[in-house]
Amino acid sequence: MKKCDGTPYNPIIFETRDDKNxxxxxxxxxxxxxxxxxxxxxxxxxxxxxxxxxxxxxxxxTLKTTCFKVDFNDxxxxxxxxx
Amino acid sequence: xxxxxxxxxxxGSLSLNxxxxxxxxxxxxxxxxxxxxxxxxxxxQVQEVQKEQVQTLHLEEKIHISVVGQGVAPLNTSSPAQAxxxxxxxxxxxAYRLIAEKVKGVRIDGQDLIKNMMVKRSTVRTSVAAMIRxxxxxxxxxxxxxxxxxxxxxxxxxxxx
Numbered sequence: 001m002k003k004c005d006g007t008p009y010n011p012i013i014f015e016t017r018d019d020k021n022x023x024x025x026x027x028x029x030x031x032x033x034x035x036x037x038x039x040x041x042x043x044x045x046x047x048x049x050x051x052x053x054x055x056x057x058x059x060x061x062t063l064k065t066t067c068f069k070v071d072f073n074d075x076x077x078x079x080x081x082x083x
Numbered sequence: 084x085x086x087x088x089x090x091x092x093x094x095g096s097l098s099l100n101x102x103x104x105x106x107x108x109x110x111x112x113x114x115x116x117x118x119x120x121x122x123x124x125x126x127x128q129v130q131e132v133q134k135e136q137v138q139t140l141h142l143e144e145k146i147h148i149s150v151v152g153q154g155v156a157p158l159n160t161s162s163p164a165q166a167x168x169x170x171x172x173x174x175x176x177x178a179y180r181l182i183a184e185k186v187k188g189v190r191i192d193g194q195d196l197i198k199n200m201m202v203k204r205s206t207v208r209t210s211v212a213a214m215i216r217x218x219x220x221x222x223x224x225x226x227x228x229x230x231x232x233x234x235x236x237x238x239x240x241x242x243x244x
Contacts (some may be wrong), residue, residue: 002208003234028136035220038175038215038218039216039217039218039219041214041216042214042215042216043212043213043214043217044179044183044211044212044213044215045178045210045211045212046180046183046184046209046210046211046212047209047210048208048209048210049150049206049207049208050206050207051204051205051206052204052205053205056185057093059177059179059180061176061179064214068105074100
């Protein structure tokens with residue numbers, strides 16, 4: 001894994017409730033975090049086909065590869081993408 | 084005597100007409116040069132400036148795009164909450180797709196296979212690929228198994244091209 005360089009911007013802050021496990025914090029705030037991470041950039045590929053009037057569709061959403069800076073404070077965690 | 088008087092008056096009017104004709108030849112072209120050419124140059128310059136202003140305004144102008152994506156929950160869910168979450172995820176993906184289609188356009192491929200004068204297989208495929216940033220969900224509704232997500236994005240005219 002390469003070390004990321006860049007300046008943090010547009011941070012999101014979650015309450016930690018004395019928990020330092022990032023995975024748990026993100027899963028308990030998954031709706032907010034998914035909305036937030038979608039806004040940073042999302043690659044979309046969609047294809048659908050109608051064969052003899054039968055419709056099938058596939059939509060693939062891929063998150064943009066991004067490095068984040070994570071700062072744990074006493075009660076909060078600040079997550080900022082690097083630009 | 085009477086004929087002589089008429090002849091003199093005709094000649095007089097002819098000479099008068101010739102003088103006025105010379106006056107017109109001398110004066111009218113000068114007036115045409117000053118009146119006609121100068122205003123034309125002015126109006127053309129004004130129109131060019133306005134076009135430049137309009138073009139720069141259009142590039143900076145923000146375009147507001149709003150779509151409503153729909154999603155349906157699968158039948159084999161373990162709870163109503165899971166059904167709602169999956170339907171919402173599908174509706175969000177559909178809304179992103181609608182935004183991509185509006186901004187980037189859609190590729191459409193069609194193919195019909197005909198054998199013995201009959202359609203054996205009719206196919207229409209559509210596809211779109213895009214990168215979307217800063218789209219936001221405005222409203223989410225869930226009614227009778229159908230989730231609808233209203234999503235909007237504000238982009239500049241330059242990004243729309």
